[in-house]
Amino acid sequence: MADHTLPIPGAITAAPSRGAALLEWLHGWVVTVDHKRLGILYVVYAIFFLLVAGAEALAMRIQLAIPGNHFVGPETYNELFTMHGTTMVFLVGMPILFGFANYLVPLMVGARDMAFPRLNAFSFWLTAFGGLLLYFSFIGGFGLYGMGNAPDVGWFAYAPLTAKAFSPGHNTDYWALSLIVMGFGTLGTAINIIATTLSMRCRGMTLFRMPLFVWLMLVVSGLTLITITPLTAAQIMLLIDRYVGGHFFDTQSGGSAVVWIHFFWIFGHPEVYVLVMPAFGIASEIIPVFSRKAIFGYPAMVAASVGIAFVSLGVWAHHMFTVGMTSVGNAFFVLSTMMVGIPTGIKIFNWLATMWGGKIRFATPMLFATGFLFQFLIAGLTGIMLSVAPWDWQLHNSYFVIAHFHYVLVGGIVFCIFAAIYYWYPKATGRMLSETLGHWHFWLFLIGFHITFDTMHLVGILGMPRSIYTYEADRGWNTLNMIISAGGMIQGIAVLIFAWNLIDSFLHGKEAGNDPWDAWTLEWSTPSPPPAYNFGADPVVRSRRPLWDLKHPNDPDWKYEQ
Amino acid sequence: MSAIQNSIPIFADENWRLPSRGRVGMFSLIIGESAIFTIFVVAYIYYIGRSVSGPTPQILDIPIFNTVCLLSSSLTIWLAEHAIERGCMHAFAAWWALTMALGIVFIAGTAQEWTRLILHEGLTIRTNLFGTTFYSLVGLHATHVVVGLIMLSLVLLFTLLGRVEQRHAERIQVLSLYWHFVDAVWVVVFTVVYIVGR
Numbered sequence: 162m163a164d165h166t167l168p169i170p171g172a173i174t175a176a177p178s179r180g181a182a183l184l185e186w187l188h189g190w191v192v193t194v195d196h197k198r199l200g201i202l203y204v205v206y207a208i209f210f211l212l213v214a215g216a217e218a219l220a221m222r223i224q225l226a227i228p229g230n231h232f233v234g235p236e237t238y239n240e241l242f243t244m245h246g247t248t249m250v251f252l253v254g255m256p257i258l259f260g261f262a263n264y265l266v267p268l269m270v271g272a273r274d275m276a277f278p279r280l281n282a283f284s285f286w287l288t289a290f291g292g293l294l295l296y297f298s299f300i301g302g303f304g305l306y307g308m309g310n311a312p313d314v315g316w317f318a319y320a321p322l323t324a325k326a327f328s329p330g331h332n333t334d335y336w337a338l339s340l341i342v343m344g345f346g347t348l349g350t351a352i353n354i355i356a357t358t359l360s361m362r363c364r365g366m367t368l369f370r371m372p373l374f375v376w377l378m379l380v381v382s383g384l385t386l387i388t389i390t391p392l393t394a395a396q397i398m399l400l401i402d403r404y405v406g407g408h409f410f411d412t413q414s415g416g417s418a419v420v421w422i423h424f425f426w427i428f429g430h431p432e433v434y435v436l437v438m439p440a441f442g443i444a445s446e447i448i449p450v451f452s453r454k455a456i457f458g459y460p461a462m463v464a465a466s467v468g469i470a471f472v473s474l475g476v477w478a479h480h481m482f483t484v485g486m487t488s489v490g491n492a493f494f495v496l497s498t499m500m501v502g503i504p505t506g507i508k509i510f511n512w513l514a515t516m517w518g519g520k521i522r523f524a525t526p527m528l529f530a531t532g533f534l535f536q537f538l539i540a541g542l543t544g545i546m547l548s549v550a551p552w553d554w555q556l557h558n559s560y561f562v563i564a565h566f567h568y569v570l571v572g573g574i575v576f577c578i579f580a581a582i583y584y585w586y587p588k589a590t591g592r593m594l595s596e597t598l599g600h601w602h603f604w605l606f607l608i609g610f611h612i613t614f615d616t617m618h619l620v621g622i623l624g625m626p627r628s629i630y631t632y633e634a635d636r637g638w639n640t641l642n643m644i645i646s647a648g649g650m651i652q653g654i655a656v657l658i659f660a661w662n663l664i665d666s667f668l669h670g671k672e673a674g675n676d677p678w679d680a681w682t683l684e685w686s687t688p689s690p691p692p693a694y695n696f697g698a699d700p701v702v703r704s705r706r707p708l709w710d711l712k713h714p715n716d717p718d719w720k721y722e723q
Numbered sequence: 724m725s726a727i728q729n730s731i732p733i734f735a736d737e738n739w740r741l742p743s744r745g746r747v748g749m750f751s752l753i754i755g756e757s758a759i760f761t762i763f764v765v766a767y768i769y770y771i772g773r774s775v776s777g778p779t780p781q782i783l784d785i786p787i788f789n790t791v792c793l794l795s796s797s798l799t800i801w802l803a804e805h806a807i808e809r810g811c812m813h814a815f816a817a818w819w820a821l822t823m824a825l826g827i828v829f830i831a832g833t834a835q836e837w838t839r840l841i842l843h844e845g846l847t848i849r850t851n852l853f854g855t856t857f858y859s860l861v862g863l864h865a866t867h868v869v870v871g872l873i874m875l876s877l878v879l880l881f882t883l884l885g886r887v888e889q890r891h892a893e894r895i896q897v898l899s900l901y902w903h904f905v906d907a908v909w910v911v912v913f914t915v916v917y918i919v920g921r
Contacts, residue, residue, distance in 0.1 A: 280748075351751065352748050352752055352755070353748070355747060355748075356751065359741065359742050360743065360744035361741070361744065362741060364739045365739075383754075386751055386754045386755040386758065387754060387757075388758075389755075390758035390759045390762075391758055391759070391761075391762045393759060394762035397863075398859065401855065401859055402855075407849065407855035407859070408849075408855045409766060409770075409852075409855060409856070409859075414774070414775055415773040415774050415851070415852045416770070416855075417769070420769060424762060424766075427762075
């Protein structure tokens, strides 16, 4: 199937020895500037850290399973929740979603590579070494509890806890520096994605013919430009405070701890949308293909995405209702937060309308996408509940909040990430993932997810605060915590099945062919895995579903669009 | 596959034009940088008059000469862009060198200002909140000027070696965008620090 007019690059000399070949192969991956290889590197890196941060979560759940447990001490517990949060956001969520974008955006817009391939490689290695820097703190970090003290100030690192007096040593600096390094990596990738989507599209690929995943990544990258950079700025201020004796967050010299909270959430809230909108893109690709219908309301989907990005910039202080604001401030952030529900609701209805009357195939990617729809709806509804300031005063920093945002991050984003891996794994490796193991993975993960996070709402309403390393037996939380921990274990088993599936199918999976799902976007017109040059001839498109046009020359989409 | 692709009805639009990736990339970088500056500017404005001790912004002198130098460097780099577009490499080198000289004068002026503040007024980054916010905001801008000067000097070096030609005009213009941005940010920093904050 490979194009015969172009030579396939590769060694033509006699086979070298096995050691030399291995070295050559490794060298190829390290020096690569190919967007597909970098995409795979991002995803593999993120899956590795998904297992690490998942193990940290399970350690916390073992500690909390029974009251007064001594599985880990309070110091270790602080490190665990700090590293779990930081890892999941910066080393799992961002890299895996930008990894998908790296792999898919050039293929979907019919380009040879990203706009700046070397910047792309540079961004990946910044992210990779940022992650290593963060995890090196487990060995080299010196903090309040001596050597080997990982950061323990929480993932939002509120001042004045980060001041030199309360966080001596340099474990907090590992956190700040690694986030700055990764921030620059992310900035580079965002610039690259924007330049690729705007400047590298193949002929006929107008903005309103781009697949929705590309649209969402364009919006996300634009949002990233103005979201990650405030965090970088705040981290620089923190380092100035800690190292050269500045007073930004030093209340004794007139500085303000509240300013850190504002700066952090000016980053932190749009960050949620940076993570969730690629998931929307994934759902918008998978649901139509498995419902055998074109996406319902394409322009509305684009408008809703841009709308979410704008609204998300004005909602950050809903994390701060308990910090204390004026009633006008409270009212503004209540209303702006509720407004997010409108474009998000449009999206949910469009996905439902796409499925409505469709000929749905429940292959594993579609199972995960369907799970995403229901869980994301519930996550959105508890979000509306928490946006009401008095309700938030009652439940802020309780397990209800933890349950809410894990519903978004796990029930929404992680489900879409799994869907995406099942959907595009055949393209990247040439082999199908096992459907049997996939079903086991889905059902176990779904059941484990609901056991854990549905129950977590209840302990939250019963008053259990977040970030506590243990609790007393007479609080009435014992049974519920045991149930939550059991659900966590079920999810752990499901993820191990998934990891096994990835490895086993890579070696023994069924051959995928070019287009195993009978899909419509350009990446499925290339061989699996695609050659380094992607397309033998530059593709030309006339509609949003170029492969549909090819497969149905008598009934092409371009007759109906516009 | 190519056979299949060729069977796509050929898109008739011969005027398939896309924006230059260099410009798009640089504009994206500028948007990101603007957000960093916004956070520092907001911090500066929020903390005006909140220092509990030490020198106040009244000790600052308005750096008019510096400002004129930096802003006119935007004009000279624009003239350099036009020179390379027309292929006048000597004019390009001259305007480019003048731009660099103006940038260096600006940095030298900042160095002089900081020396006075540190040695005579006793204002360092750790003295008080004003010192912290002043040096970090003005320093952030100065860092960008220095980065710009490094890139300008690389171009000048290659120009003098005869490696920059007319066909590089677009790259030069992309780099100039960054310099224009650094100048534009100075207008904001100048207004906030030396006019509003003083």
